[in-house]
Amino acid sequence: MTSSAELLKLTNELHSKVSRLHQHVQENSLKWTSFDIASEWEVPLPHSLQTVREEAIEATEELHALLLGPSSYFMRLLDPTVLIYSCLQAIHRFHIAEKLELDEEISYGELADRCGIKTTHLRRLLRLAISYHIFKEPTKNAVSHSAISRLIKENPDYDSWIGLVCEEMIPASVHYVSALEKWRGDDDPAHTGWAMANNVETSLFEAIGTNPVRAARFASAMTALNSTPTLLPVHLVQDLPWTAESCPRTVVDIGGSQGAIGQILLTNFPQITKVVVQDLPEVLRGAKIPESLQSKLELMEYDFFTEQKVKGADVYFFRSILHDWPDHKAIEILRNQVSALSTGSSIILNEMCLPDPGTVSMSQEQHIRSYDLRMTQSFSGTERDSEDWRALIANVDPRLRVLEIRNSPGSLLSVIQIVMQ
Ligand SMILES: C[S@@+](CC[C@H](N)C(=O)[O-])C[C@H]1O[C@@H](n2cnc3c(N)ncnc32)[C@H](O)[C@@H]1O
Numbered sequence: 001m002t003s004s005a006e007l008l009k010l011t012n013e014l015h016s017k018v019s020r021l022h023q024h025v026q027e028n029s030l031k032w033t034s035f036d037i038a039s040e041w042e043v044p045l046p047h048s049l050q051t052v053r054e055e056a057i058e059a060t061e062e063l064h065a066l067l068l069g070p071s072s073y074f075m076r077l078l079d080p081t082v083l084i085y086s087c088l089q090a091i092h093r094f095h096i097a098e099k100l101e102l103d104e105e106i107s108y109g110e111l112a113d114r115c116g117i118k119t120t121h122l123r124r125l126l127r128l129a130i131s132y133h134i135f136k137e138p139t140k141n142a143v144s145h146s147a148i149s150r151l152i153k154e155n156p157d158y159d160s161w162i163g164l165v166c167e168e169m170i171p172a173s174v175h176y177v178s179a180l181e182k183w184r185g186d187d188d189p190a191h192t193g194w195a196m197a198n199n200v201e202t203s204l205f206e207a208i209g210t211n212p213v214r215a216a217r218f219a220s221a222m223t224a225l226n227s228t229p230t231l232l233p234v235h236l237v238q239d240l241p242w243t244a245e246s247c248p249r250t251v252v253d254i255g256g257s258q259g260a261i262g263q264i265l266l267t268n269f270p271q272i273t274k275v276v277v278q279d280l281p282e283v284l285r286g287a288k289i290p291e292s293l294q295s296k297l298e299l300m301e302y303d304f305f306t307e308q309k310v311k312g313a314d315v316y317f318f319r320s321i322l323h324d325w326p327d328h329k330a331i332e333i334l335r336n337q338v339s340a341l342s343t344g345s346s347i348i349l350n351e352m353c354l355p356d357p358g359t360v361s362m363s364q365e366q367h368i369r370s371y372d373l374r375m376t377q378s379f380s381g382t383e384r385d386s387e388d389w390r391a392l393i394a395n396v397d398p399r400l401r402v403l404e405i406r407n408s409p410g411s412l413l414s415v416i417q418i419v420m421q
Contacts, residue, residue: 010063011112017056024049033261035133037102041148042229048411050229051155057234058361080128087129096122097153101136105144108324157227160220162220166206167215169378171197176377187326193377204378206326215282219258222320226260230367233264235411236319236350241267241404247271248314253336254278254304255321258287264295276310278302316340319350320413323371324381327392334396338420346403346419353405353414354385368412393418 007033025032025043035041045053061338063409065073091097094115100106108126126135126143135149145153152158176193183191198207208214218381242248249271253262256277265280266275277287281301289297302309308316316337337347354368368383375381384392386405393400400420407414 007066014056014059014063017059019046019051021049023058024383033147035136035147036126037136037145037147041147041151044221047410054109054361061363066078066364067189083128083241084132085166085170087125087132087134087168088162089153090117090122090125091129091134091149092172094122095133096126097159097386098373100143100145100149100153102145102150102153105142105169106139107137107142117399155224156334157220157224160217161224163217164221165174165417168194169374172204172378173202173374179377186330187189187380189329189380189392192380194379203380205280210282212282212285215280216286219267219283219286219350222257223260230248230327232411234260234416235408235413236261237268239406239408239411240273240348241406241415241417242269242305244271250274250276250313251315251317252276252278252308252310252313253319254302254308254333255318259297259299261319261402263289263293264403266293272296276313278304278310282371304336306327306336308337311338312345314345316345316347317350318347321351322381322392323351323383324377324379324384326380327395330392331396338400339396342419343420347400347420349389349416350413351389351416352382352383353407353411353416355387356385363374371412389416 021032024030024045030043031040033041033043068076083255094117096111096115099114100111108123109119115122123350125140127137130143130146131136132146133146134152135145136144136386138144152162172192174193175196179191179193179196182196182259190201190203192204194204195201200207208218214338226233249272251262251265251272251274253259253265253275256275257279259277262275262277266272267389276298277284284299284301287299289299300310304321318333322333327334334347341347352368352371354372357365360368360418374381376385382388389405390402393402397420400418401421403417403419405414405416
């Protein structure tokens with residue numbers, strides 16, 4: 001049993017952490033964010049206070065769970081949170097955020113007409129969304145934007161992320177257990193919850209590779225994902241073991257989508273003379289490279305299940321690629337690079353390195369474990385811990401060795417440096 005004193009202890013901890021945040025905001029004449037349409041997205045906090053904020057969030061979550069108690073906490077896992085996905089899918093499918101101007105307050109009926117759906121359904125969907133701060137109902141039966149709906153309207157990458165999650169990944173989750181029952185978890189990328197949801201026996205990446213609409217949405221969704229604090233490329237820049245002297249000249253970014261990370265590498269490491277971004281043709285099609293980087297950034301169609309065609313580059317770089325694949329496929333992808341490596345070349349992975357269970361906070365644990373499950377449900381992929389990484393690399397080629405695994409606080413991804421002995 002938890003003593004009620006535990007509740008007070010958590011509340012006091014929370015109070016002291018929030019007081020530190022408040023003091024910083026006051027001293028620097030900042031404003032804390034809100035859900036009002038005009039709010040900033042983030043409060044700029046130094047690193048030490050970002051940790052304080054994380055700890056405060058932890059305390060609120062623990063307090064919330066303890067106040068609810070096991071029965072109510074459990075019931076809330078099933079209802080109502082999961083239904084927000086229907087609201088978000090409708091917002092994406094019917095372009096609801098796009099159809100409402102930022103300064104407008106209009107009736108549900110008018111917005112429903114603009115979106116081509118029945119008023120009763122739009123109202124039902126938006127009223128649940130509003131209870132999660134998505135849109136507002138400032139006066140009865142009238143709707144306006146909130147900070148979140150404005151984010152969706154103004155940033156198409158966020159809309160793509162909603163589309164990818166609600167139209168590919170949630171159906172994959174719903175069908176995952178049946179897929180597991182049917183194919184017994186055989187690690188075939190064509191035997192996933194996603195395949196079962198779509199009534200096919202192909203992988204999600206095959207669908208992306210042959211469908212320009214899906215490919216564009218996937219690439220755009222990756223941009224949104226990369227803008228979440230724990231996945232910001234700034235962590236990669238910080239964790240790469242490159243000094244002015246040791247910085248590579250040539251980098252191949254394999255599965256580099258539309259070159260966003262390639263551009264960041266070129267901008268932050270001026271010693272790099274060339275980044276080759278390789279991906280599937282449908283994904284590369286929409287890439288837009290700024291004029292100033294065009295001479296240094298090359299887009300190249302390449303299927304990583306074939307032998308690497310760029311030989312002797314200094315670095316072969318993979319970010320969030322191998323977690324999409326089961327071990328036998330990840331080994332195949334890496335083996336396809338081995339013949340391209342020359343003396344001094346290295347492979348750098350920017351992937352999650354799972355912590356041991358129970359060594360991070362509960363909400364971090366929830367985050368990390370759900371990523372792992374999502375990779376399995378949609379791709380037959382997997383997240384890996386340091387032992388898994390070392391075993392995988394040893395299986396690719398006995399001459400390859402993991403030199404270092406770096407992870408800065410606040411980053412979900414590690415930098416794993418692999419060299420040929
Ligand atoms: C999870 S995304 C990561 C994208 C990018 N590295 C990033 O961090 O934003 C996986 C990428 O692998 C690419 N991909 C999937 N199958 C591929 C294949 N057979 N050959 C090359 N790229 C592939 C996808 O198109 C996608 O861009």
